[in-house]
Amino acid sequence: MFTPFLTGSIIFLTSKSFLKLKEWLAFLGSLLPFIFLLLIIPLSLRNVFLVTPIIRITPDIWLRFRADQLALIFGSTAALLWFMASLYSWGYMKGKEHLTRFYGFLLLNLSWTLGVALAGNLLTLYIFYELLSISSYPIIAHEETPEALAAAKKYLIYVIVGGVFIFLGLVITYFLCGTQTFTETGIMSLSIGKTMLTFIFLVFIIGFGVKAAIMPLHGWVPDAHPAAPAPASALLSGILVAAGAFGIIRIFYNIFGASLVQKLQLNLPLAYLASLTIIVSSILAITQDNLKRRLAYSTIGQMSYVVLGISLITPNGFLGGVVHIANHAFMKGTLFLTAGVLIKTADKRNVSEMNGVGYAYPLTMGAFTLAALALIGTPPMAGFVSKWLLGVGTLEASQPLFLAVLLLGSLLCAGYLLPVVYVSFFKKEAEEILSEPAAAQNKKSIEKLEPEVDKVPWSMLVPIFIGISAVIILGICAALYGLPISLAEVTVKKLLSF
C-alpha cells in the first residue's frame, strides 16, 4: 500500500520538466495497489486477513493495518477509481499549471485513502482520514480561481471541524475501553452507560457525517465538486465522501457492534436522517443547472443510501449499503468524468447549454446515459443491485417506509438525470433561434464535425469505458466470486451474528 506514497514522493522530487515521467508514475502508482488488493481478495474470502506489524509511535499510539473484507471493498474500489482518474488526468490536465502538485497530491491522497481503508484500529483510521482531508485541499483548490479557493476553504473548515469531533470521540473511546482495535463484535459494552455511549456515537456520527455529507452537514459538497478539476471531482464524490460513510460503518460495526447500537436504538434516528437527506438532496439536485453541482447533490443523496443501508442492521441492508459504496463510486465517477469531457473540449458546464451535445459526443454521452440509468436503478446495472438489496433490507428491518423512500429517491434521480440525457440527445442545438440560412450552415457544420475520437484524447475515453464496464459487470454478475457482494457476504455473517 505504500507504492502510491513512494511514487507520489518521487513526483514531488523530480523536476518540472519530467512531465511524462510523472504521468507514468501516477499511472503505475494507482495500478499497482489495485493489483495488490486484487491478489489479497481470495485470501479474504476465506477469512484470512493480512495484518502488518504494529508500528508504535508512543506506548499508547500505534498504527495497525488489516485487510479485512470491508477494507478490500473500499480499497480496491478506491484504487481502481484512482487509476481511472490518473489516466484521465493525462488528457484533462494537459496544458494546465502546477501539474507536479496535482499528480503528487493525487497519489498521496490515494495513499491516505488506502490507509483509511486498511486501518486496523480507530487511531490509524483517524490519522489517515485527517491526512486525506488536508491533502485534498490542493486538489480542490487546483484551479486557483476565486471560486475554487473559496470552495476549498469552505471544505477545509468543514472537514477540520469534523476531524475535531472524531478526535474527541477517539480519545474518549480509548480512555473508556483501553483499546481501539476494530473487532467484529465491537469494543464498547453497555457497562459504559447509555448516555455516554449515545454521546460518543453522536460525536462520531457528526465527525464522519461531515464527509459523508449527511444533511445538514453537507454544505461543502455542492461547492467543492464543481470547483475541482473533473478527475478530482470524480474522486471526491466516489471516494472522499465514501470515506465518511466508511468511517460510519467502522464505528457502527467494529467499534460499537451491531447489537449494541440496536440496543441503544441509535440506528433508526440515523436512518430517518439519511432518508431525509435522500429526498431533500434529490429535490435540490433537480433545481441545479450546473451539471457538476447537480451531480454533487446527487452524491449527497446517494451516500445516504449507504448510511441508510448500514443503519438498518439487517443482512441485506448491510450488503446493499456496503456494495453501494463501490457501485456509487463507479457510477458517479463515470458521470463526473463525462461531465469533464464536456468542460474540457466544449467548455459546457450547465445543463441548459447542452442541447444536442449527444450528436457531437455520442460515445461520451452514451456512457453518461448508461451511468445515469444505472444510478436511477435500471436493471441489470450496478445501481439496481444496491436498490434491490437495500429494499429487501428495509423489509427485513420491518421498515417499509424506507422502501418507499428508496423508490421515491430513484424516481427523483430519474427526474434530475434523465433531463440531461434528454437535452443532449433530443434537443437540437439552438436551431429555432437561428435564421434559415444560419440554420442551414449550422446543419452543415454539424455534419462536418470531426469524429469524437479525434476531439477527446483516448486517455479520457478509456477511463470512462472502464467505468461503464465496471457499472455493467457489477450489475449483471453482481454475485460473482470476488466482486463486492461476495466479500460483503462473508463479513456480514460475522458482524450480525448476535
Add this chain to the structure above:
Amino acid sequence: MEVADIRPLLAPTVSLICAIFIFLSGNTDASRKFWSLSASTVKFFLVMSMLPGSLKGTIYFTQLVPFAPGVDINLRVDPLGMFFASVSSTLWLVTTVYALTYMKPEHAQKRFFGFFALAVSTTVGISFSGNLFTLFIFYELLTIVTYPLVIHEETPEALRAGKKYLIFTLPAGALILLAICITFFLTGTTTLSQNGIFSLKYDIKTLAFLFAAYIAGFGVKAAIMPLHSWLPSAMVAPTPVSALLHAVAVVKAGAFGILRVIFNVFGVELLRELGFCNYLAYIAAFTIIAGSFMALLQENLKRRLAYSTVSQLSYIVLGASLLTPSGAMGGIVHLANQAFQKITMFFVAGSIERKTGKKNISEMVGIGYKMPFTMATFTLASLGFMGVPLLAGFITKWYVSLGALEANEPFFVGIMLLSALLNASYWLPIVYIAFFKKPPDGDTKRDEALSSMLYPCIICALYIIALGTFAEIPGLPLSLAKTAAHLFLK
C-alpha cells in the same frame, strides 16, 4: 419435463446482437435491412423450434449467473411464455418488412432500427422470464428502450408524449419493484410457479396491498383505466412503432405481467378464496366500455385505434380475472388475436398516411377505391374486432363469454356483447365511407400502397382468418393458450 437448453437465452440475444450491429454499421439501408431481416428470421425459427416441445408440456430453461443473494436471472419457457414469444417474434418479422419500407423517408433510421430490435429482445426476455425478478429486469429495460422510439419524430408533440410515457411507466416500475421486494421478503422466492407462490397463511391485508400494487404497476402498460392516458398520446410515434409496440410489445407486456401475477404469483386457488379478482373484473369491464366510447369520439384514425387498444386489452384482463378455464383461455388467446387484428389496422393506417398523408377519418372518404386491398384487410380486422364468426375476435368473444358463465357472472357476457356493438359502431363507419362513398375529387383510379407494405397487411389478415377458422390446429395460438390455461386451472 424440464430440459436445460440454450435457446431461451439465444432468442432474446439474437435481437440484442442485431441491435449492436445496427448501431455499429447501420448507416446504409442495405445493412439495416440485412441485419433486421436476418435477425428476425433467425429469431422466428428459434422460437418456433421450441413450439412442438412446448405443446407437449416440455419446459425449456436456461440458468444464468446469480444476481444477488437469493435471486438469479433465470429464463424458462412455459406454455404461456411460449405463447407470448411466438406472437411477438412472428409480428416482429412482419413488422420489420413493413417498417423497412415505411421508414425510408425518415431520419435517424439507425437509432430507430437499433432500438426496435432492443425492444423485441426485451419483449422476448419478458415472455421467457422464469421469475419475477427477471421479468422486472426486462420490463424496465423495455420501458427505457422504447422511449427513443416513441419520440422518434422529435416534434414538440412527440417529446411531450415521450415525457408523459416515462412519467407513467417509471413510477409504475417502482411500484412493481416494491411489490416484488415484499414478495421476495415474505416468501423467499420470486420464481413463477404453476400454483402461485402465495398461500392463505400470509396476512390478507398484505396480500391485498401486493395485489393492488402489482395490478397498478402492470396496469399502466396494460392501459387499464384510469392509468391509460399515456397510450393515446404515444400514438405520435411512427406507425410501425405504434403497431408493434403499442398494439403488441409494450401494452401486451403489461397484460402479460397481469396474467403472470394472477396465475403464477397469486395462483387461481388463492385468488378464488380472496376474491380480489372480482374487483379487477369490474375495472376491466369499465375500461372495455369506456375505452370504446372514447374511441367513438376520436377523429384521428390512430387515436381511435389507440382507444380501441385500451378497450381490447381489458378483454385479456377480464378473461384472466374470471378465474375459469374458458375465461383464462379466452384472455390468453386474445393476446394473439388482438395483436394480429390491431397490427393490421395500424399497417393500414400507416399505408394511408404514407400514400395520401391523411390522418383523419373524415378525410378518408372513398379511400377504398384507391386502395382496395389495403382497405379490404382493414375491413377484415374490423369484422374481427366485432366478433364476426370465423374470424379471430369471435374465438375470444366465445371463450370469454363462456368463462363468464362458468364463473356465474352473466353480467360480463352483457359487457362483451355491448362492446361488440360498440366496436361495430366505430369501425363500420370507416369501412362505409371508404367503400360506399365516392372520393370527393371523383378520382377512383387504383393507387395501392407499395407491395412491401401491402403484403404484411395481407399476411396478417389471412392470419386473422386462420385464427378464427382453423383455431384448433396445433401450433396456432389457441392450442398453446389451451395448454397454458389447463396448467393453471387443473
